[in-house]
Structure formats: structure tokens, C-alpha cells
Amino acid sequence: MKFVARVLLFPVVLLSAFLVLMLKWTLNLSAFVLALPMLYIFGCGLYTLYCQEWLQFLILLVAEFGCFLLITAGTVIVEAVEWFSGWVAEL
Numbered sequence: 001m002k003f004v005a006r007v008l009l010f011p012v013v014l015l016s017a018f019l020v021l022m023l024k025w026t027l028n029l030s031a032f033v034l035a036l037p038m039l040y041i042f043g044c045g046l047y048t049l050y051c052q053e054w055l056q057f058l059i060l061l062v063a064e065f066g067c068f069l070l071i072t073a074g075t076v077i078v079e080a081v082e083w084f085s086g087w088v089a090e091l
Contacts, residue, residue: 016085023078031071038067
């Protein structure tokens with residue numbers, strides 16, 4: 001009975017493993033793509049602090065935090081799909 005369940009769940013396991021691989025690659029690529037704008041935003045934030053332009057600094061701080069949240073949310077999604085893939089593989 002357990003063998004039949006594994007055979008029936010094999011396409012789901014294969015699909016979830018493929019999804020985990022693609023999401024990990026996408027997360028790594030997006031982290032590299034977002035790193036340069038985040039560094040630029042950080043540098044602009046330092047300059048606005050030096051010039052004491054507080055409203056622009058606040059806008060840049062929100063933009064930097066938004067980029068950080070994007071990377072964090074991507075990591076959470078990858079971990080959730082990886083957990084699901086492992087859970088389905090154990091059945």
C-alpha cells in the first residue's frame with residue numbers, strides 16, 4: 001500500500017523538487033540583482049544624512065527596507081517550498 005502511494009506521489013515529489021531548485025536559483029539571482037541598487041541607496045542615504053535632508057533620507061530608508069523585505073520574503077518562500085518538498089518525499 002505504501003509503495004502505491006509513493007508511486008502516485010512521485011510526480012508531486014518531482015515537481016516540488018524542481019520548484020525548490022528553480023526558486024533557489026531565482027533567489028540567488030535576485031539577491032545579486034538587488035545588491036547593487038541596495039548599495040547605491042545606502043550611499044545616497046549617507047549623503048542625505050551628511051546634507052541633513054531628512055525627508056529624502058526617510059524615503060531612501062523605506063526603499064532600502066523594502067529591498068531587504070523582498071529578499072527576506074523570497075527566502076521564506078523558498079524555505080516553505082523546501083519544507084513541503086521534504087514532507088511530501090517522506091510520505
